[in-house]
Amino acid sequence: MYAVIKTGGKQYRVAPGEKIKVEQIAADVGQDIVIDQVLAVGNGAELKVGTPLVSGATVTATVVAHGKHDKVRIFKMRRRKHYQKRQGHRQQFTELRIGAISV
Numbered sequence: 001m002y003a004v005i006k007t008g009g010k011q012y013r014v015a016p017g018e019k020i021k022v023e024q025i026a027a028d029v030g031q032d033i034v035i036d037q038v039l040a041v042g043n044g045a046e047l048k049v050g051t052p053l054v055s056g057a058t059v060t061a062t063v064v065a066h067g068k069h070d071k072v073r074i075f076k077m078r079r080r081k082h083y084q085k086r087q088g089h090r091q092q093f094t095e096l097r098i099g100a101i102s103v
Contacts, residue, residue, distance in 0.1 A: 003059050003101045004040040011039065014059060014098045024092040027063045032099070035059045041103050048103070057103050061096040068092050 002015040008023025027033050038057035040049045048054055074087040 001043045001101055003038050005035050005059050006037040006039055007035055016098055016101060018098045019064060019095060021093045021095050024066065025094045029063050029065060031063050033061055033063065035061060041101065059101050060099040062099060064095040064097050066094055
């Protein structure tokens, strides 16, 4: 069984037991959260697609850790104008372990 969920402005295909990294969620480590924005639920050849959400479907997940992704380096330059700008960014994430998918 799998589900397509939406969190942090992105969509993820999840199955029970998987670990995923999503945009940071304000929850403590070890806390269970319920994701109710489920776009689709599949089980083998059967697929239930919502319009836009599947009514009554939820995904429960446990917060495993919080952290930061690798640094993304930004470099801007205008040739012949003596302009260079260096910048870096590390996006914060929350790692989730998917528990049960209920329809």
